[in-house]
Amino acid sequence: MIPELGHLALIVALQLALLQGVLGIAGAARGSNAWMAMARGAAAGQLLFVATGFLALAWSFLVNDFSVMNVADHSSRFLPVEYRITAAWGSHEGSFLLWTLLMSAWTIAVVLLGRKLPADLHARVIGIMGLLSFFFLAYILFTSNPFMRLHPPPANGSDLNPLLQDPGMIIHPPLLYMGYVGFSVAFAFAIAALISGKLDETWARWVRPWTLMAWVFLTLGIMIGSWWAYYELGWGGWWFWDPSENASLMPWLAGTALLHSLVVTERRGALRVWTVFLALVTFSLSLVGTFLVRSGVLSSVHAFALDPLRGLFILVFLGILIGAALILFAKRAGAVKATVGFGMVSRESAMLTGNVLLLAALATVFLGTLYPLLLDALDLGKISVGPPYFNAVFVPMMVPVLLLLGIAPWMRWGGESLPGLVRQLRWQAVVAVLVGMTLPFAFEAWRWPAALGSTLAAWMMLSTISGLHARHRATGGLPLAAWGMGCAHIGLAIGVAGMGLVSAYQSEKTVAMQAGDSASLGRHEFIFRGAEEVPASNYSAMRGTLELKTQGREPAILLPEKRIYRSSRMTMTESAIRYGFTGDVYVAMGEPLPEGAWSVQLYLKPFVGWLWGGALLMALGGLLAALGCRNQGARP
Amino acid sequence: MTLWLWLAAYVVVALALLLVPLWRQKPAPEGWRWQTVGLLAVFPALTIGLYFHLGAPTILQELALTEAQSSYDVEGMVTALEEKLKSTPDDAEGWYALGRAYIAFGRHADAEAALRKAATQAPKDARIIAQYAEAMALGQNSLDGRPLELIREALEISYEDEKALELAGLAAFQKENWAEALHYWRRLLKLLPKETEQHDAIAQAVRTAEKKMEGTP
Numbered sequence: 001m002i003p004e005l006g007h008l009a010l011i012v013a014l015q016l017a018l019l020q021g022v023l024g025i026a027g028a029a030r031g032s033n034a035w036m037a038m039a040r041g042a043a044a045g046q047l048l049f050v051a052t053g054f055l056a057l058a059w060s061f062l063v064n065d066f067s068v069m070n071v072a073d074h075s076s077r078f079l080p081v082e083y084r085i086t087a088a089w090g091s092h093e094g095s096f097l098l099w100t101l102l103m104s105a106w107t108i109a110v111v112l113l114g115r116k117l118p119a120d121l122h123a124r125v126i127g128i129m130g131l132l133s134f135f136f137l138a139y140i141l142f143t144s145n146p147f148m149r150l151h152p153p154p155a156n157g158s159d160l161n162p163l164l165q166d167p168g169m170i171i172h173p174p175l176l177y178m179g180y181v182g183f184s185v186a187f188a189f190a191i192a193a194l195i196s197g198k199l200d201e202t203w204a205r206w207v208r209p210w211t212l213m214a215w216v217f218l219t220l221g222i223m224i225g226s227w228w229a230y231y232e233l234g235w236g237g238w239w240f241w242d243p244s245e246n247a248s249l250m251p252w253l254a255g256t257a258l259l260h261s262l263v264v265t266e267r268r269g270a271l272r273v274w275t276v277f278l279a280l281v282t283f284s285l286s287l288v289g290t291f292l293v294r295s296g297v298l299s300s301v302h303a304f305a306l307d308p309l310r311g312l313f314i315l316v317f318l319g320i321l322i323g324a325a326l327i328l329f330a331k332r333a334g335a336v337k338a339t340v341g342f343g344m345v346s347r348e349s350a351m352l353t354g355n356v357l358l359l360a361a362l363a364t365v366f367l368g369t370l371y372p373l374l375l376d377a378l379d380l381g382k383i384s385v386g387p388p389y390f391n392a393v394f395v396p397m398m399v400p401v402l403l404l405l406g407i408a409p410w411m412r413w414g415g416e417s418l419p420g421l422v423r424q425l426r427w428q429a430v431v432a433v434l435v436g437m438t439l440p441f442a443f444e445a446w447r448w449p450a451a452l453g454s455t456l457a458a459w460m461m462l463s464t465i466s467g468l469h470a471r472h473r474a475t476g477g478l479p480l481a482a483w484g485m486g487c488a489h490i491g492l493a494i495g496v497a498g499m500g501l502v503s504a505y506q507s508e509k510t511v512a513m514q515a516g517d518s519a520s521l522g523r524h525e526f527i528f529r530g531a532e533e534v535p536a537s538n539y540s541a542m543r544g545t546l547e548l549k550t551q552g553r554e555p556a557i558l559l560p561e562k563r564i565y566r567s568s569r570m571t572m573t574e575s576a577i578r579y580g581f582t583g584d585v586y587v588a589m590g591e592p593l594p595e596g597a598w599s600v601q602l603y604l605k606p607f608v609g610w611l612w613g614g615a616l617l618m619a620l621g622g623l624l625a626a627l628g629c630r631n632q633g634a635r636p
Numbered sequence: 637m638t639l640w641l642w643l644a645a646y647v648v649v650a651l652a653l654l655l656v657p658l659w660r661q662k663p664a665p666e667g668w669r670w671q672t673v674g675l676l677a678v679f680p681a682l683t684i685g686l687y688f689h690l691g692a693p694t695i696l697q698e699l700a701l702t703e704a705q706s707s708y709d710v711e712g713m714v715t716a717l718e719e720k721l722k723s724t725p726d727d728a729e730g731w732y733a734l735g736r737a738y739i740a741f742g743r744h745a746d747a748e749a750a751l752r753k754a755a756t757q758a759p760k761d762a763r764i765i766a767q768y769a770e771a772m773a774l775g776q777n778s779l780d781g782r783p784l785e786l787i788r789e790a791l792e793i794s795y796e797d798e799k800a801l802e803l804a805g806l807a808a809f810q811k812e813n814w815a816e817a818l819h820y821w822r823r824l825l826k827l828l829p830k831e832t833e834q835h836d837a838i839a840q841a842v843r844t845a846e847k848k849m850e851g852t853p
Contacts, residue, residue, distance in 0.1 A: 001696060005642055011686045012646045015679060019654065034665040037657035045653040049646070067699055141690055149692040151699065533847065596850070 003068045006056025007147035010097075013049035013104075014141060016042045017134035020107075024127020028120040028192075036123040043111050043126055046133060047104040054101045057146050058088040067153035070094060070146045076159040076567050078538035086170040087160045092294055092310075093146035095173060099290065100136045102174070102181045107133065110185055110210075117206060124192035125185070132184055135317050143310045159538065159567030168228030176221030176248055180286035182214025183255060187283035187325075190276045194328050199276065199336035204266035205629070207279070211262060212626035215255045216619045222248050223615035234573030234588045236506070236603045238611055241390045246369040247289035253362040254282040257355040259622075264348050268413055270340040271352060273333045278355075280325045285362075287318055297373060343415030350408040354401050361397040365390070402456045402496065405489055406463030410470075428466055432459035443505050443606075453500010460493035481628030488621025495614025501607040502583075508604070510590060514597040521602045524585055525549040526558075531589070531598055539565040541574070544589050544598060548578060560600075562589040584608050639696060643687070647680045654679075713737070728757035732764050735771055747771040765790040766799035779807040798827055802838070809841075814849035818842060 020042035027035030057070070061084045066072040074091045075084050089098040107129045114122045140146065163169070189207045193199040225248065230238045239245060258278040265275045291297070295311045342348035368385045376382055410424055436455025440446045468486045472478050511519040515530035529545035541561040548556045558576035565572065575588040583606035590599030654675060658668055687693065717734050721727060731754035738747035751768040758764050769786035773779045779787070784807055790800035805820035821842050828835040 001639065004639055004691060004696065007691050008639075008643055008646055008683070008687055011683055011690065012650050014686070015682055016650055016653075032665065034658050034661040034668070037661065038654050041653040041657045045650050048653075049650070067695070141686075145690065147691070149695045151692075151695060153699075533844070 002056050002063075003060050003065060003147045003149065006053040006060075007145070009049040009052035009056065010137060010141055010147075013046050013053065013100075014134065014137040016045045016049065017130050017137055020046060020130030021127050021134055022130075024123045024125075024130055026127075028123040028127065031120070033119070036119060039123055039126050039130065040111050043104070043107045043130065046130070047108045050097075050101050050104045050133075050137075054088070054097055057094060057097060058085050061085060061088045064157070065153075066155070066157050067150050068146075069148040069150050072150055072154050072157045074157065074160050076157040076538065078566060079157075079160055079165070080537060082170070083160055083165050087164075089173055090160050090164045090169075091146070093140065093144045095177075095294060096136060096140050096144055097146055098174060099177050099181060100133060100140065102177050103129070103133050103136060103184065106181055106185055110188075114206070121189075121192050121196065121198070124195060125188040128188035128191050129184060132188075135321075139310075139313055139317070143313050156567075159565065162539070162563070162565040162568060162570050162572045163232065165538075165565075166228065166232055168224055168232065172221055172224045172228055174221075175217050175224060179214050179216075179218025179221050179255075180251060180283075180290060182210065182217055183251060183279075183283040183286050185210040185214065186258065186279040190279035191325065191328065193276060193336060194332040197332060197335040199272050201266055201269050204262050204275065208259070208262045208266060209626045209629040211255065211258055211279075211282075212622050212629065215252075215259055216622035216626065218248070218252050218255060219615055219619045219622065222252060223612050223619070226615075227612050230608070231575055231577055234575055235601070236508075236575070236584075236586045236588075236605050236608075238502075238608060241368070241385075241387050243369045243373070244293045246365050247292045250362055250365055250369075251282055251285040251289055253358050253365070254278060254285050257358040257362075258282050260351050261355055264351050268340055268342065268348060270342055270348050272336050274352070274355070276333065276336065277329060280322075280329060284318070284322045284325070287314075287321065291315070291318060292369070292373075342413070345411070345418050345421070346415045347408055347411040347413050350404055350411050354404045354408065357397060357401045357404075361394055361401070364393040364397060368393070399452075399456065402460060402492070405492070406459050409467045409485065409489075410463065424470075425463060428459065428462040432456075432462055440504070443501075447504035449500050450504035451500075453496050453498075453504070457493040457497035457500070460496070461490055464489045464493070479628055481625045484621045484623070484625030484628055486621070487624055488618045491614045491617025491619075491621055493614070494610050494617060498607045498610025498614060502605055502611070505606045506604060506608075509602045511600055511602065512593055512597050513600050514595065519600075519602065522604050523551050524602075524604070526587070526600075526602055528598070528600060530596075531592075534561070536563075538567065539563045539572075542589065542592070542598075544587075544600065546576070546587055546600070548585060548587075550585075558585070558587045560587045560589045562592075579609060581609070582607060639693075643683065644680075647683055651675060651679055714741075725753070726757055728754045728761065728764060730754075731757065732767060735767060739771060739774065744771060744775040748775050760793055762790040762794035762797040762800055765793065766797055766803060770799065770803060773803070779803065779810065795823075796827060798824060801827075805841070809845060812848075814845050817845045818849065821845065 020039050023035040023042065024039035026032070027039060057068075059065075060068045060071050061075050062081070064071070064075065064077055064084070070091055070093050071087075074094070075087045079087065088094045107126065110122075110125055110129065114125065117125075186207050189203070189210070193203055222245075225245065226238050229240065229245075230236060258275065261271050261275045261278055264271045291311075291314045295314055297311065368389050372383050372385050406428070407421070407425065410421060432455055435458040436451050436453075439454045440450040443450065464486050468478060468482060471482065507521060509519065509521050511517075513519065513526075513528035515528060518525055518527040520526065525548070527547040527549070529547060531542050531544040534541045534543045541563040543559055543561045546558045546560070548558055550556075556578050558578060560576040561574035563572045563574055564570070573588050575586055577587075578585045583604060586603040586605055588601045588603075590601050592598055655672055658665070658671060661668070714734065714737050717730060717737070721730050721734065724730065731750045735747045735751035735754060738744070738750060748768070748771040751764065751771045754764045755761075755768045765786055769779075769783040769790065772786070773783040776783070783803075787800050787803050787807065790797055791804060794800070801820045801824040805817045805824065808814075808816035808820065821838055825835065825838050825842060828838060
């Protein structure tokens with residue numbers, strides 16, 4: 001009964017989404033207050049019915065209703081109850097339902113918080129979001145129905161992918177999707193502006209808080225995803241340049257560029273066309289990312305062909321959406337063009353340069369991610385594009401961005417004298433280089449990634465802090481948005497320091513250990529106390545016990561596990577980590593060896609935690625900036 | 637039936653969210669009557685049409701039917717068997733089947749009584765004796781005493797009886813006689829068809845016992 005009620009709710013929501021789209025856009029065009037009001041009502045109904053559908057699916061998982069095919073394929077009786085609920089978005093079907101739910105939630109936020117917007121702009125934005133929801137609902141109902149029934153139902157389900165049975169994976173997709181979907185607001189605003197031809201400083205002021213919030217969620221989502229990969233995949237990597245990671249990095253880079261370009265448009269009225277373009281690109285990349293990860297095209301381009309309807313549906317939609325957006329852009333961009341100029345050396349030009357570099361870096365990721373897929377799809381052979389490519393191409397592109405990040409906030413709008421700028425920033429530059437070049441001597445050897453990372457980090461930190469200080473002295477206070485900027489830039493600095501240090505000084509060792517054996521790595525000694533079997537409801541684990549002794553620290557016990565999941569017969573490595581401010585000690589169980597011995601992998605990850613700490617600070621910065629938008633009177 | 641009431645409720649809520657804003661406009665917008673009629677006609681029809689096309693309108697009856705059948709079968713079978721055994725109390729197989737059904741329902745005392753009758757009728761059937769031992773052990777929550785004697789008895793009759801081997805291994809395991817437990821279970825493992833749940837479970841038990849044995853000096 002419940003699954004059928006969920007199915008019905010989605011059917012009702014589909015029609016409401018279409019009405020929301022048509023009535024919103026047509027109402028704005030005809031100036032019909034009635035239609036615009038009906039579009040808002042439809043948006044409320046859409047949220048109500050999509051939420052009903054989502055709850056019905058979650059309920060089916062909770063009560064083990066295996067007559068629902070999605071439940072039978074992605075859950076089992078042995079699955080702990082918290083993962084049974086989260087399995088609701090562990091599947092292709094469920095994750096699109098989650099996407100739609102978040103989409104309708106963002107729509108309602110726009111309906112409620114945008115009441116002071118001009119009525120036609122408001123209705124257009126709601127209408128465009130309605131059409132986007134309509135597509136997703138149609139996609140769910142016609143190609144990826146989570147409420148397909150099985151008759152007779154199987155006695156048990158085939159369990160959730162063990163990789164997804166983890167707290168990190170519970171919150172990672174919703175956060176990521178909150179980010180992706182949030183960018184649809186900027187997209188809808190951009191389309192609405194192109195239709196009406198009205199794009200000015202007030203427009204940018206409306207869009208910025210929405211974009212900031214979406215960016216905050218996406219940042220957190222990527223952070224959690226990276227942290228999850230670090231502790232769950234068993235070898236302590238934190239970024240793999242894997243296509244599914246790149247899929248989330250691309251909208252993040254575009255979104256970061258958009259945030260900055262919005263500031264220029266809001267303050268100076270400049271870069272309007274560029275801002276609109278970025279708003280279109282950011283959301284399009286969010287869709288491309290979802291398509292890449294969810295269509296199955298990544299696991300194998302040929303898996304895609306097994307269910308061509310799904311992939312084709314998204315491809316056609318992407319084509320229509322991006323095509324229509326770009327055509328509209330090409331035809332209407334002239335109407336919104338700014339006449340505001342700025343000097344060669346000015347904050348505008350610095351931010352634009354940073355933006356262009358971000359997009360160039362994005363293009364390298366795009367190429368490295370899609371080119372191998374394209375070759376494979378055309379049967380032109382398989383190539384693998386991995387870290388060597390990205391490190392060689394992406395990193396050099398980002399270095400000038402980080403350098404500019406320190407300079408731009410010091411520059412004046414409109415124009416700035418170069419010699420004055422040099423005078424203001426020379427000490428920060430000298431100190432940063434000194435710190436960066438000498439800091440690696442504190443470690444076992446001088447290595448260039450550490451020197452580069454710490455130079456850049458010191459530069460960003462010094463220039464940001466001294467810049468905020470100078471501004472504080474000049475104006476007697478700092479607006480919330482400036483705090484947000486400082487927080488985000490310092491967060492990035494901390495992250496960059498962590499990246500440099502961990503990639504320069506991480507070390508690892510694989511040893512065969514029997515009970516009582518000891519091994520050492522760096523300043524740490526590991527004593528293996530043996531392994532024992534630990535059963536759980538849906539897997540059985542061999543748990544190793546290692547005693548960790550570090551000079552100057554309390555000894556610790558690390559309990560890494562090797563799990564075998566019952567239903568899927570998959571083996572999973574559950575690492576054990578001692579977290580620390582200056583670095584993590586990371587242990588994973590390898591393979592069992594004869595005579596009760598085990599191969600054990602030991603890793604030292606210096607300063608790795610700074611990555612996530614930095615990302616957290618960046619997200620906090622985004623949040624402060626978003627709150628700052630409201631304080632400055634975001635709504636006219 | 638309830639499903640259709642829900643559908644009606646959904647449609648009413650959805651239409652209210654659309655029509656109330658329309659009706660509340662002052663002055664009344666041009667063509668509001670036609671818009672109302674159009675929505676009232678199209679929305680419910682489309683909802684029903686799409687549901688018939690995409691959904692499984694008959695699934696509820698089908699599932700209800702299967703459920704009724706399966707519960708009817710077991711309960712009915714037990715009642716029928718009880719009735720039948722009243723007239724043929726010397727049917728050992730009948731008492732055996734009834735005993736196993738009682739075990740499945742958790743009625744251990746009834747199971748023990750039924751299996752005692754089966755064992756009296758067929759005192760040389762290892763399968764029945766071993767099952768009787770299990771029912772008794774479940775009732776008293778321990779294999780010690782009479783159940784263990786019955787298991788030995790069953791093994792004397794047939795050293796190939798699966799239930800007897802399993803229980804004998806379990807009894808030894810509980811007394812931490814790892815080697816003895818392994819003897820029975822390894823023997824049992826050879827008898828069981830591979831790739832079955834029971835085979836996997838016993839293989840797992842064998843591995844546990846092997847570990848335990850290595851652990852003791």
